[in-house]
Structures are given as C-alpha cells and as structure tokens.
Amino acid sequence: MDNLFSDIIERNLLKEEKILWAGKPVVRKQSIHSNKLQVLGSIFCGIVLLFMLIVGVLFALLGLIFIGIGYYFMVGRFKIEREEKEKTLYAVTDKRILIFKVTKREEVVRKYINEIKNIDISISNDGIGTIRFGEIPLHTRMSDATGIKSTLDYFGEGIPTFYDIPDAKKVYELVNSLKNEM
Known part of the structure; x- marks a missing residue:
C-alpha cells in the first residue's frame, strides 16, 4: 500500500479496529x-x-x-x-468493510459487517472475483450481463462491491466468518 492509502485508512479506522485484509482491484487487459x-x-x-x-x-x-x-x-x-481501479483500495476490518477511492476528491464507503444481509460472489478461473455486500438490484443484475457497470454504480448509489479482487474466495470466506461470529 502506498502512503496515500495508508493515511486515508488511518484516518478512517475506528478505535481498536484492526485491518484483516486489504487489496486493490486487479487491472486486466481486455481482449x-x-x-x-x-x-x-x-x-x-x-x-x-x-x-x-x-x-x-x-x-x-x-x-x-x-x-x-x-x-x-x-x-x-x-x-x-483502469484509472478508477488504480485509485481504489478495499479493506476488511474486524468490524467493517471499507472502500477507498481517491480521484479529485476522497471517497470512503463503509458498511458494518453485522449490517450485511447478503453476500454474493462471482469468481473467474484465475481466482479473481467480485464480491457484493447486499441484495443485488435488478439494474445491476441486468448490467452484469453486458460487462458494463450500471450507471448507478458509477455514482455510488449501488451496493458496496469489491470489483476484480485477487483471492476473492478467501475474502468472501473471511467476511462470511466475521458475519457469522456477530
């Protein structure tokens, strides 16, 4: 993690909150x-x-x-x-999931693990996958079939999502185990 994300994470952690996993989306070449x-x-x-x-x-x-x-x-x-992925960091703590986006402004999406009702995962053969923390709305399910993110996802009105993360199954199991413990 570079210094920019380290500073943002530090400012947004709760007292006694610990990071259990942090990662960036994989930037893949499209064919x-x-x-x-x-x-x-x-x-x-x-x-x-x-x-x-x-x-x-x-x-x-x-x-x-x-x-x-x-x-x-x-x-x-x-x-x-590609530009959006390079400026995004995901984190799982013992209490919350966090999504950090740094473009012209700093954006942080937070969701407490005990508030997550549903977790959906889609994984490709190489282990890279997407995890959605909440009920998937119809507009998102429809846009997934096209390969284009929903317009509402671009404006932050979708559900918290870790896009294209390595070892997605491991992160999914981590969040699921934390959810079951609460």
Whole structure:
C-alpha cells in the first residue's frame, strides 16, 4: 500500500479496529474474445461510416457523434475503468468493510459487517472475483450481463462491491466468518 492509502485508512479506522485484509482491484487487459461489446462497437462504427458515405455531408455531424459513442464502448470505458481501479483500495476490518477511492476528491464507503444481509460472489478461473455486500438490484443484475457497470454504480448509489479482487474466495470466506461470529 502506498502512503496515500495508508493515511486515508488511518484516518478512517475506528478505535481498536484492526485491518484483516486489504487489496486493490486487479487491472486486466481486455481482449476482444472476452468482451462482445467491443465487436458490436466496431460493427456499429462501420455501419455509421458507411451511412455517412451514402447520405453525404448533411449527416456528418450526427455520424461523428455516433462514432464517438462507439469509440467510448470500444476503448474509452476501459481507460476510465483502469484509472478508477488504480485509485481504489478495499479493506476488511474486524468490524467493517471499507472502500477507498481517491480521484479529485476522497471517497470512503463503509458498511458494518453485522449490517450485511447478503453476500454474493462471482469468481473467474484465475481466482479473481467480485464480491457484493447486499441484495443485488435488478439494474445491476441486468448490467452484469453486458460487462458494463450500471450507471448507478458509477455514482455510488449501488451496493458496496469489491470489483476484480485477487483471492476473492478467501475474502468472501473471511467476511462470511466475521458475519457469522456477530
């Protein structure tokens, strides 16, 4: 952990609270095979370019807007996600789960372990996984199928979630055991 996160953690720990696990999301390279939206975005941009050639200059501005949207789905969202992950730290203490995000401002999401009603986990073959601490809303379940986080998740209105953490099963078992002890 770098000094920036060490300072934030120190300021946000309760008296006599101990960190049992801390980690950052894994930043993975995305491949076309693992993301169908990249392929769809490429096809979409191709269709828009073809449309612009057929229709002419009148619709060029509209076409450029659609190309920008297609570019975001193909490349831009991965850059944004990468930057977000690099500035995120997750922690499990003996009392709470904590999510620290440091962008232009410092954001801390806290949830007491005894308040967690439901824990959902999804793990890939390499052990990297996502853990959600609470009931998964319908909008999140629907967006999970697309590979794009829900708009509400970006604005912090979703449930506390550890995205793409290494050894997700170990963290899941740790939080579950703490939950059962309380």
